[in-house]
Amino acid sequence: MIVRGFAAGSQGPEATERLPQLGATTAGLGRNPIPAAKPGSDDGIAADLALVEAVLRKDRKATAEFVETYADAVYSFIRRRLNPREDLVDDLVQDVFVAAWENLVSFRGSSSLRSWLLGIARHKVEDHYRRLLQDAHPLDADVAAILPDRSPGVEAVADRERIEQQTRKVLEEMPQHYSVALLWRYWERKSAREVAEATGRSEKAVERLLARAREQFRRRWQSA
């Protein structure tokens, strides 16, 4: 892989000494613990760039540091969004890191490395949602037509932190394309139009899907 975007003089020991943020968490990999830099600060960005540079040079220890430093954040981000399909979380986290490696040359430090990785994670989650909704069975228009367009009670309920567990349980019991539709609409705050554009369905079809998903969510919630 071609290394681009870094000054040649920034490699080597001098570059690796600019890792205050990362050194604090990777003492076991042989780095001296140094006080952490504030994420997004100049020091933090410099540390990110130094780490990226080392990973691009195929420094295996830097690669381990990259995984150790950011795997928890990516895992947490994806796990919360993929809920309740936690069995898929590990695969998506791994996909994020592979995609990150393949695109690491494009990291310029305009944002923190953490933010950059979470941006990739967001795209991976959206790809996952998109695939599931594209594969979902077509709606029965006659049945969907008699269902209410929206259920404000469900929207309010879905946002409440204190009933997260029950929400999760209900979502787990629902057909996957319904739970994904609700997650995408209410967790990611995507509009029906955005979902329609992403999945190649009509906006009306997405609205009917959401209506049916809300209705099923409401019924399961009441019987839970």
Place this chain on the structure above:
Amino acid sequence: MRKESRASSRLKSRIYSTLVARQSQDGPLLSLSATRESGRRLCVFEELVQIAPVGESAKCVNLCRVCHARVLGEHVEGAPVFWPGCPYMQFQNR
């Protein structure tokens, strides 16, 4: 941070193995000598290879591929790996 919001050591191990394998496919890794010079700690196995009278190309090989620590790290949560400088030890969430 809640425990369940942390990636497992097995997952970290698998990700690391995958990344290093990908890096190896694209060409040799950074040699162990250069890695050591940059201030990063090698494991005992890598140290032995690094000081051995072999060519630099032998020091650019992914040694973890044939190491039992990798197998343990990828399959056992909290694997009994205690070699300083070993990434699979670092992933154990201790």
